[in-house]
Every structure is written in structure tokens, then in C-alpha cells.
Amino acid sequence: MEIYELARSGCLKEEDLKDLDSGKLNYFNTDDQLTPLGVAVFKRNLKAAQLLLKHGYDPNGLRKGRPPLWVACGRRRSQTNIEERLIQLLLSKNADANLRSQVKDDEGSTPLMKAVETRKSTDVLSSLVDHGADQDADVGGSSPRKLAKKQNRLGALNAMLPRSKRIGKRVLEVAKVTGFVLSAVYWANKNLKVAASAAAGTAVVVGAGYVLKDAIKRRFGWTGKVDEGMKKYIKEEVLFSEEKRQLKDEMNIIIEKRSLNKFFPKDNPFLEKVVDRAVNLNRDPSNTLNPKNLTHLALYQPILYCDDSGSMKDNQRKDRLNDLAQRITSITTRVVPDDEAIELRFINEETTGQMSKPTMEEINTIIEKIPFDGWTAIGTNLQTKVLQDYVYKHLDAGTLQRPVLVSIITDGQPNGGPNSKETIETLQQVITECGKKLERKGYKRDVVRFQISQIGDDPEAEKFLNKLHDLDLKDILYITSDRLDDEFKVLHENQEKLEQWLLEILMEPILSAQSS
Structure with a gap:
């Protein structure tokens, strides 16, 4: 009971949780229908919740009364929106996303139902679904999906779809809204008539008038599409x-x-x-993507080299990586022939045939099945699983058909574990040797470009990346300035800006090579 009161009051400290016995771990307050973790969540005390989870308190609240996740989903948004951080914390500790409240007055409602009722963000709704929440679970004749439909929240309905269906659904909605406007813009770009004096030097003659080429595109950056009704004019x-x-x-x-x-x-x-x-x-x-940039990117064979070490299971990094991998695949294959696609590799997971040119659905399946454990021997396995397995094999056989862009996503600094030869310098050495090998074969060393991006907030990883900035690798290695998952969260509800940002990220190492 003492732990419960400390959690309720916000005074809980680490030393209060030493030498816990089963009685304290299994304490349940019958008046509030909450465990100590449940009351910490109710009081919006993130630090106390983190401490209790660290010391073994059940994220499901002993499956009695009101489960902590249900409580977090039912709290209205505060000024700091701490509720959503509590939800993500509980999900990262494998809280049951379908565990209903056992209190009679709560009518068997689910965490997802409460999240829709309290209008949680689409990011949270998607996270709940990704952790197994059922959008069609019956709650007194209603369901999360029915409630969102009643609220007329199209974004919430889309967010509760399975991950693989969300992107396509969003694109379709955008297309319906913007199709007519873009048709008019495209026609105007090609057919906008202006006075000869205004167009002097920039217009081309069409019939008796002048057409200022890409007038709206030059002013606003808009293109568009020729509608069927406009084709008689052009x-x-x-x-x-x-x-x-x-x-x-x-x-x-x-x-x-x-x-x-x-x-x-x-x-x-x-x-x-x-x-x-x-x-x-x-x-x-x-x-909404620049066709010139997509074409330029298509000149390079993309290889996505992902960190699947144990720390990637923390704070939804695995889920973020899954989303990022699928979206990067979508962008890098947007204009390439159907028989071309991305190559997927992992630090620890053995490479399989399915990882060569996978579809977005296959990427989802691959990442869902990976255990995400082991060390971060990032340089050692870049050598064996990416360079030797793909680049050097084609280089030696004379079958390297495109330059290569290796995108590395990691959450920590190199650490190969016991008996590993991996050091903090291994990645640099492997990249440097790749350039030398290319030059020996008659290629420029920037035919293989490397990009490394951080996911998560490990300060040691940040220090490691900062050291790479100082090395003589500027023409072949580009370090992304933003943490991918941070920016991903910010843009997650704006699919167009998210895709544009990812394309910019992928283009940075290529464009930096041109300016070097």
C-alpha cells in the first residue's frame, strides 16, 4: 500500500522500489480498481510509471479492474500531452492492446475505444492497432471504427487500418481532393496566354497568342495533370x-x-x-514528388542496411523502422522498371532470397519475424552482408549495372560483443577500403555512396556519428542531420510532406556528391 500511495502522490523514488516482495508487486487497490502502475498512469506521472515498469510491475495491471493502458487511453489530453507518451511506454512493454476494463460501469470498453472517445492522435491509434488492437471489437453495440465513423474522423479511420493499407488509402483520399485542381494547373502551365510585352524572351508562339511556359509552376511550384476535358485544347x-x-x-x-x-x-x-x-x-x-529527383535517385541501386540489435525493440524503434523501410522502398521504386527494387540487409539477421527486391508487404513480413536481438557489429557486417554479398560480387563479375546507394539506419554506436573484431573505427575502414577497391577496378570511389542515419536518442550513437563528420569521407559518406524517427513522428499525419522529406533525405548523399 505504501508504494501505491507514493505513486498516487508523485513522490515515488528509485530507492522505494528496492527489495520488492510479491505482495508489493501484486498489490491491487479495490477502491480505485487500480494497481500502483495504474494510479501512476491516472495521475499522468511518467517518471513513476517508468520506475514501476523497470522494477517488475505488470504493464497489464494484473488483469484486474482498470488496466494501465485502458486508463492512459481514457485520459483527456493535457497541455503537455503526457497521456500519449504513457500509451507508447506501455505498448513498448507489451501491454495488451485489447485488454478491456473489468469494472462493470466501464461496459467492457477497450483501450482503442477509449482512445477514439478521447480523440487521441492518429499516431496513437495506429500504434494501438499495430500492437493488436481490434478496431471492430464490440463495445455495447458500437466499436472503435463505428465511433470514429460517427465522429466523421476520416484520419482516425485511416489510422486504424492495418499498416500495409494505410499509405495507399491516404494517397487515394488526397487524389480525390486534388485531382480537379491539379488538372486546371497543368493546363494553365502549358496554355496560359499573356501579353507579348510581358512574355518577351520567355514565351513561345502558339497560334496567334503567347504561352508562358510553366507560369504557375514557376511561381508556386505546382504541376498537375491534363484532364480529359482539356485535351481538345492541347x-x-x-x-x-x-x-x-x-x-x-x-x-x-x-x-x-x-x-x-x-x-x-x-x-x-x-x-x-x-x-x-x-x-x-x-x-x-x-x-507530390519531384519527377527529376525520382529519376536521379533511380540511377542508383538502393540497399537498405538496418540495425536489428536488441535495443531496437525499445520505444517502438522496430515499428518505426518497419514504416520507414516500406516508405523508402515505395519512393526508390516509384519510377524504376518492375523487375528492379531495393536490396534489404540487416546487421544480425541472415540474408535470405526474400530480402532481394522485396515488395512493401514482404518487407513488413520480414521485419515482423525478425527477433531483434544481438549486437551492433555495423562495420563488420557491412563488409560481409552488403559489400561482399552484393557490391563486390557484381564488381568482380563485371555485372554491376548501376551505382549503389547504401542507406544505413542504426540506433547505437558499433559494438560487436565478446570476441568480435568490431571497433569504433571498423565502419570507417570498411567504407574507405570499398573506395579503394572501386578505384582498382577503374571506377570512381563515389560509385558506391553511403548514408548513415540515427533512429532513437542514444547519446553514444550521436557521438559516434559526429566523429564520422570529421573523417576524409565527405565525397562518399553522408550523415543525416535529423533523427529519422523524430522527424517521422512530426510528419506522420501529413503523408505528402512525409514522402517529400524522405525523398530529400535519400537525395542528400547524391546531391552532396555533385557539389563536392
Whole structure:
């Protein structure tokens, strides 16, 4: 009872939890229908909740009365929104997302039902679903999905879909809203008539008037799509050929400048297909990504090298990694031919055939099955699982068809564990040796580019990445400035900005190479 009162009052300290016996761990307050953890959550005391979980208190509240997760989901938002941090904390400790309140007056409601009632963020709703919460669980004839529909919360309905269906659903909603506007913008870009004096030097003659090319695009950055009703005013096939020619010319300039002619000689069929798809994509009203950047990115074979060490199970890093991997796959394959895709590798998990060119659904399955344990031998396994297994194999066989972009996502500094040769310098040494091997084979060393990004808030990982900034690797290694999961959380409810940000992240190592 003493622990319970300390948790209720907010005075609980670490020393209060030493030498706990089963009586204290299993204490349940029959008046409040709460455990010490439950009352800490009710009082919105994050520190006390963390201490109690650390010392063995059940995240499910002994499955009696009101479970802690149910309590957190039922609390209205405070100024600091601590409730949602408590929810994520409990989920990270495997709280049962379907455990109903056992109190009769609560009518058997679920955590997800309470989260919808109290209008929790879409991020929290998705987290609950990802941890098994049932959007159709019956609660007095209603359900979380029915309640969200009654509230007319389309965002909540989308957030409660299975992860693999959320992105496509969001894109469809955006397309419905923006389709007509973008059609008009596209037509205006190509057909906006202006006075000859205003257009002098920048316009091209069309019939008796002048057309200022990309007038709205230049002013606002908007493109658009030719609607069926507009086609009588403009010859679509002429515009398509012109856009394709311009994009291909721009890519050829980049290829020449970066000495990539060995991969993309004149009239290369891969480049032809990519340019075709990019120009077609530019006519899709749901697309918000720059087709030139997508085409430029498509010149590189993407390899996603992920940290699957034990610490990745903390604070939903595994779930964030899963989402990021799927979205990165979607972006990097948006304009490449159907038989091309990403290569997926992990620090600890053995490489399987399924990890070569996986679909988004396959990535979800792969990551869900990985145990996420082991050490962070990031440099040692970059050498064996990425460079030897893919890059050097094709380099030695003369079958390297594209330059390579290796995106590394990690939450900690290198640590290979007992008897490992991994040191803090191993990653640098492996990347440096890769450049030398490329040069011995007649390639520039930046044919393989590396990008490393942090997920999580480990200060040691941050120190490690800061040290890499000082090394003589600027032309081949790019360190992302933002923590991926932090920015991901901020942009999660704005799918268009999220995709644009990810494309910018993926383009940074390529563009930095051009400026170096």
C-alpha cells in the first residue's frame, strides 16, 4: 500500500522500489480498481510509471479492474500531452492492446475505444492497432471504427487500418481532393496566354497568342495533370515527348558530369524506361514528388542496411523502422522498371532470397519475424552482408549495372560483443577500403555512396556519428542531420510532406556528391 500511495502522490523514488516482495508487486487497490502502475498512469506521472515498469510491475495491471493502458487511453489530453507518451511506454512493454476494463460501469470498453472517445492522435491509434488492437471489437453495440465513423474522423479511420493499407488509402483520399485542381494547373502551365510585352524572351508562339511556359509552376511550384476535358485544347503526345526529351537531357548531363557513362551509355534502355515512368507519374494527381529527383535517385541501386540489435525493440524503434523501410522502398521504386527494387540487409539477421527486391508487404513480413536481438557489429557486417554479398560480387563479375546507394539506419554506436573484431573505427575502414577497391577496378570511389542515419536518442550513437563528420569521407559518406524517427513522428499525419522529406533525405548523399 505504501508504494501505491507514493505513486498516487508523485513522490515515488528509485530507492522505494528496492527489495520488492510479491505482495508489493501484486498489490491491487479495490477502491480505485487500480494497481500502483495504474494510479501512476491516472495521475499522468511518467517518471513513476517508468520506475514501476523497470522494477517488475505488470504493464497489464494484473488483469484486474482498470488496466494501465485502458486508463492512459481514457485520459483527456493535457497541455503537455503526457497521456500519449504513457500509451507508447506501455505498448513498448507489451501491454495488451485489447485488454478491456473489468469494472462493470466501464461496459467492457477497450483501450482503442477509449482512445477514439478521447480523440487521441492518429499516431496513437495506429500504434494501438499495430500492437493488436481490434478496431471492430464490440463495445455495447458500437466499436472503435463505428465511433470514429460517427465522429466523421476520416484520419482516425485511416489510422486504424492495418499498416500495409494505410499509405495507399491516404494517397487515394488526397487524389480525390486534388485531382480537379491539379488538372486546371497543368493546363494553365502549358496554355496560359499573356501579353507579348510581358512574355518577351520567355514565351513561345502558339497560334496567334503567347504561352508562358510553366507560369504557375514557376511561381508556386505546382504541376498537375491534363484532364480529359482539356485535351481538345492541347496535344498530349506532343507535351509528353517534350517533357521526356527535357528530362532525358537533364539526366544525361548528370551522367556525364558524374562519369556514370559506363553504366548508362547513349540510349540506355533502363534510362529510357525510367524517364517514361517519371513523365507518366508527373501526370498522376496523387503524386507530390519531384519527377527529376525520382529519376536521379533511380540511377542508383538502393540497399537498405538496418540495425536489428536488441535495443531496437525499445520505444517502438522496430515499428518505426518497419514504416520507414516500406516508405523508402515505395519512393526508390516509384519510377524504376518492375523487375528492379531495393536490396534489404540487416546487421544480425541472415540474408535470405526474400530480402532481394522485396515488395512493401514482404518487407513488413520480414521485419515482423525478425527477433531483434544481438549486437551492433555495423562495420563488420557491412563488409560481409552488403559489400561482399552484393557490391563486390557484381564488381568482380563485371555485372554491376548501376551505382549503389547504401542507406544505413542504426540506433547505437558499433559494438560487436565478446570476441568480435568490431571497433569504433571498423565502419570507417570498411567504407574507405570499398573506395579503394572501386578505384582498382577503374571506377570512381563515389560509385558506391553511403548514408548513415540515427533512429532513437542514444547519446553514444550521436557521438559516434559526429566523429564520422570529421573523417576524409565527405565525397562518399553522408550523415543525416535529423533523427529519422523524430522527424517521422512530426510528419506522420501529413503523408505528402512525409514522402517529400524522405525523398530529400535519400537525395542528400547524391546531391552532396555533385557539389563536392
